[in-house]
Amino acid sequence: NTLPVCPSCHTHTDCTVLYTDRARKSNECHGQLVAGTCEIVTLDRDSSQPRRTIARQTARCACKKGQIAGTTRARPACVDVRIITSRQWCEMTPCLEDEGCNLLVNQSGWTCTQPGGRVKTTTVRKQA
Template sequence: MQLLRPAWAVAAAALGSLLLLLLHSHSQREGQLAAGTCEIVTLDRDGSRPRRTVARQTARCACRAGQSAGTTRAGPACVDVHIVWTRQWCEMSPCLEDEGCDLVVGQSGWTCTQPGGRIKTTTVS
């Protein structure tokens, strides 16, 4: 009986240490993105102008080699880096399926035209 108490104490200490180690490693990984994924960090909308809403979005991406942060189907995504270098924005399929994509003059962004004629313009900064 006297040997069981120290054995239980050692087992409890080992289990507690293991739990702390697992929690610490999980907290270090928290905040890291999986390779090839993106998340929206901030999204600000300004609707103070009539018939016009300005939205600014900041995304954080963990892209693989040969990829860069971009937009696919109106959401942040990792895209081939040549799209960004050549500024051929419509190659990354930035618009929704029913929208048409056109480059902005000077290739500083793209427009997505909805079937009803509404236009969404995105500029790259």
């Protein structure tokens, strides 16, 4: 039951993604993740500002060696650790298929631009 990073965004959206990478190699029936999978642990949305929704998400992933928690097609996913360490966010294909991805100038995240011009901005910070 994973949800998109910003499931009900309005005209402009700021999203903060908090990644955790607790490696677990067990099965889901005991509350642990199968290797190579992710789940959303928390998803909070604030729509108090007009035409803007701020979403904060924490994902828990059980990534394989050489991978770390990331975002693919607006969902938590295990991605190559090189993408995260180099901050080349668009290489993990974080936007939906019909959206264009652009790095933020300071490489703190990316934007996904929809064909109609709506922009979703995602900033990343690592959580221990």
